[in-house]
Amino acid sequence: MKTTALIAEDEALLAANLQSELVGLWPDLEIVAIVGDGRSAAREALRLQPDMLFLDIRMPGMTGLECAEALAEEWPEGGKPFPLIVFVTAYDEYAVQAFERAAFDYVLKPVQTPRLEQTCARLKERLKERSPDSSVPASLGGIVIQMRELLAAGSPQPAHLAQDSAPLRIIQASVGNTISMVPVDDVLYFEAADKYVRVVTAQREHLVRSSLKELLQRLDPQRFWQIHRGSVVHCDAIASAQRDESGKLTLTLREHPDRLVVSRLYADRFRGI
Template sequence: MKAASGRLRALVVDDERLLREQLKTRLADVWPDLDVIDEARDGQEALDKAERLQPDVVFLDIRMPGMTGLEAAREIVALPSWNGEIVFVTAYDEYAIAAFEQGALDYLLKPVEPQRLAQTAQRVQARLQAKRPGAAAGGADQAAVDALLAKLMRIGQGIDRGSVPQGEGPLRWIQCSVGSTTRLIDVKDVLFFRSDEKYTRVQTRQLEAFIRTPIRELVPRLDGQQFWQIHRSTLVNLAAISRVTRDDSGRQKVHIEGHPEVLEVSRSFAHLFRSA
């Protein structure tokens, strides 16, 4: 049931409580006229509350246990009473984001930035105002969700937390695990990648993160003019190198600007620094 005051009403959906709280706080800052009327922790709960509460906008996380955000969105826009807007909240990479940008649905990248949230709020308000009272619910929104879901299943279903998706062209973003949080890291900010038997460490100046993608799969996805493989387990960003030295045994060592770790160059890749 809609609020008598005419204020817009929202449902916030995410399986992580802290992320729900963060989004609500930022919504209060950039969209003070919006009432967050409830929260949900998974897709099924989101569907049930969307049907019962009829919010004007649902902020919907994509990756949740059980029914995913995409599956919930498809069900929500098919509700006979639905005439609202869906905003997906996602940690997907650039290839999946391209699918969102080609569709009629809005999205926010985790972690949600206030400026981007403000832009989304303006777009959602404009679309809600453009909807005619009594217009048929579903329709275009249903088609948009179905098309988006189909595209994401083709290009993004294999994207898992701490992995690198397949796609065309050099990789620009990497989805990483930092503790219990998923982060998107711009590849240009990566100082180096180092693999062990199970994980690959992604090192930036600010943080250390981990992915499950081995070096051999990263090599063809990265720009060869930006990253060089210097060891079977190490890739380094050329822009991050301060100097290359040799130890007493003649082994080359790569020193990283502003970072204490020294990377060893294996004999197989020594030719890269002939003049070092």
């Protein structure tokens, strides 16, 4: 069977150039789809289950990193092996720091033939060594977190968050004409809810008009752990982590009846000592 690949790149000329280069370097490689945004990449990857993905890190709607997160959570158990991922980036310093020692490769835009040739050689070797199971590589979660931090470092902070770089201490939640001051220490978990984030404490919950991605930039990562692309939990609020027969992890909280599911991408956080 032919080796298959999907290209996700929002600039049509760059996508066409990458396809042309791959065809020249790897004649037996079949490009099964070329898409221009992360949501389409995730949808088509789940449908076509290619052997590898070339994901532009910055794409509209859903970035390449968010696409990788979504696939890690939704990749079917017992299906084809999780695809090898090559991140495509115009930011050399990000790529070098994040991928130099990882089991993922990267190529810089515009694509250079010698560098892409190295990537193809590595991919061919990894395809030979790849396990037939569908498990998500353990290092993917760390790569996503590290890349998100690097990319966020140069992004402007939203106006409704504090202006300095220190971790948030207070969240201002508006309801009508009232603004509730919610100490971050009281928050048990955050959950994405469309254009809002649910802020859940032991006593009540609030909605703030923000994205979880924006909040993550201001939370202390030692205390607030991302456990799913849509949820972040205060580590002190976790009472236990239970794994079922299929390997799915669920968290029980100390002061709240809600139970939180941990995605495969972040399951590596929970290991017995």
